[in-house]
Amino acid sequence: MFCCGKKKTMSKTAWNDMTDEVRQAAITLGYTEQTWESDEGPLDDKMWNELQPKQQQAAIVLGYNETSWNDDSSDDDEPASTGKYDHLYWKALPDEVRKAAETLGYDKKKWNNDLGTNLDENDWDELTEEQKNAARVL
Structure with a gap:
């Protein structure tokens, strides 16, 4: 993930x-x-x-x-999720954040119900640059 x-x-x-x-x-x-x-x-x-x-x-x-x-002991190559938007409903997300979420496969239903997307199990190096940039926003 x-x-x-x-x-x-x-x-x-x-x-x-x-x-x-x-x-x-x-x-x-x-x-x-x-x-x-x-x-x-x-x-x-x-x-x-x-x-x-x-x-x-x-x-x-x-x-x-x-x-x-x-913690610099991790061997993973991806940034930590801040979760700073997790508490917001889809309609309250800033436009840039909503666009990033859409890039990662979220829609209103998935976001509001914390359903995740098909990318959730991908390793960082399996994401496209666009998806990585979107993940950084979130």
């Missing part, structure tokens, strides 16, 4: 393939196009509580939460 991960997991996404929001989050965390492909990020040695609030928000955009940021 493509829900959990470790720091620097978004490195498989090329800098130019990122959405503006994701690229800006990476910049907030100190990345440049050149450093994005490196093995270590500028803030990898910092714990969540050592990050500034804007850096924490940027990390959330990249798919992290406090637990996944602090």
